[in-house]
Amino acid sequence: MVINVTAATGQLGRKVVRELLDSSDEIVATVRSPDQATDLANRDVEIRRGDYDEPESLHNAFRSTDVLLLIPSIAPVERRVQQHFNALQAAKEAGVTRVVFAGFMAAEPNSKFHIAPYLLYAESKLRLSGLDWTILRDGMYLDPVADWIPDLVQMGRLPYPVDHGRVAYICRDDLARALAAACVGNSHSRELYKLTGPEAISMPELAEAISEATKKPIKFETVTEQEFVEICQAGNESEEMIQTLLSMYRAVENGEFEEVTTDVAMLTGKEPMPIHQFLESRLEV
Numbered sequence: 001m002v003i004n005v006t007a008a009t010g011q012l013g014r015k016v017v018r019e020l021l022d023s024s025d026e027i028v029a030t031v032r033s034p035d036q037a038t039d040l041a042n043r044d045v046e047i048r049r050g051d052y053d054e055p056e057s058l059h060n061a062f063r064s065t066d067v068l069l070l071i072p073s074i075a076p077v078e079r080r081v082q083q084h085f086n087a088l089q090a091a092k093e094a095g096v097t098r099v100v101f102a103g104f105m106a107a108e109p110n111s112k113f114h115i116a117p118y119l120l121y122a123e124s125k126l127r128l129s130g131l132d133w134t135i136l137r138d139g140m141y142l143d144p145v146a147d148w149i150p151d152l153v154q155m156g157r158l159p160y161p162v163d164h165g166r167v168a169y170i171c172r173d174d175l176a177r178a179l180a181a182a183c184v185g186n187s188h189s190r191e192l193y194k195l196t197g198p199e200a201i202s203m204p205e206l207a208e209a210i211s212e213a214t215k216k217p218i219k220f221e222t223v224t225e226q227e228f229v230e231i232c233q234a235g236n237e238s239e240e241m242i243q244t245l246l247s248m249y250r251a252v253e254n255g256e257f258e259e260v261t262t263d264v265a266m267l268t269g270k271e272p273m274p275i276h277q278f279l280e281s282r283l284e285v
């Protein structure tokens with residue numbers, strides 16, 4: 001079977017490709033920038049160029065593919081809708097059998113997350129495409145919290161515009177294992193899985209876990225949206241990313257990331273990593 005992973009130069013896509021190298025399937029990586037994929041090419045992965053904004057490139061990239069793992073870009077919503085349309089059209093024309101879509105937990109009509117209209121479109125369009133499908137709703141990444149630790153230690157506080165929201169964070173390694181497992185074999189056709197971490201924690205509990213891992217005092221502090229914007233601006237985040245983050249934390253407050261499922265363990269045979277363990281492992285590196 002040929003499994004083709006898109007956005008394979010991304011932090012998640014790269015990990016999925018590495019997971020799949022242990023399977024007996026043939027692995028193809030579709031990338032927008034082949035010069036960024038030399039590490040994968042060196043491991044005998046076939047690299048094909050495919051840009052979601054260039055339909056002809058996708059048609060060529062998806063040829064002779066049995067299972068296509070679609071990992072979206074981080075483009076704005078309307079462009080992402082067009083990119084998804086392009087990808088599904090090319091997949092159909094190229095004769096792909098099954099598309100595995102890596103979505104996000106907030107794919108609900110009443111979501112506060114401003115990417116939700118794209119997520120709803122993407123799932124529905126895939127289900128209506130006539131292609132076989134598997135939908136994975138990824139939980140919120142834990143990795144960016146770990147990336148932020150040096151700044152948090154300096155500030156002595158974890159500032160989010162959240163009061164009561166809880167999040168079942170999951171690390172990219174666990175997501176990659178689950179995505180890879182969903183691509184292999186034929187048993188996940190027409191299934192929707194929610195890929196979450198093992199527990200939903202509050203923001204004060206997250207601050208406590210970071211304190212324990214770093215052995216530095218870090219307290220959670222609810223900040224206003226304006227204060228959060230200023231912190232993000234000081235960290236050189238783009239205005240677009242700041243708006244995405246604001247809406248994501250409104251979704252957190254709305255309880256959209258607190259569901260805990262057992263889908264990762266069911267797919268991979270292994271429990272997802274608890275938050276304390278992940279933070280400690282990141283600090284050891």
Ligand SMILES: NC(=O)c1ccc[n+]([C@@H]2O[C@H](COP(=O)([O-])OP(=O)(O)OC[C@H]3O[C@@H](n4cnc5c(N)ncnc54)[C@H](OP(=O)(O)O)[C@@H]3O)[C@@H](O)[C@H]2O)c1
Pocket residue numbers: 007008009010011012013031032033036050051052053071072073074075104138139140141
């Ligand atoms: N679960 C979460 O908390 C969470 C958080 C953030 C994002 N996400 C979603 O998960 C996806 C993967 O995350 P990640 O961490 O791997 O992100 P990432 O490291 O930023 O990777 C994004 C990937 O998208 C590719 N890409 C961008 N525009 C493209 C285009 N027009 N055509 C084809 N490929 C394109 C990039 O290719 P280049 O290398 O050429 O730039 C890169 O490989 C993101 O794209 C986003 O939709 C999830």
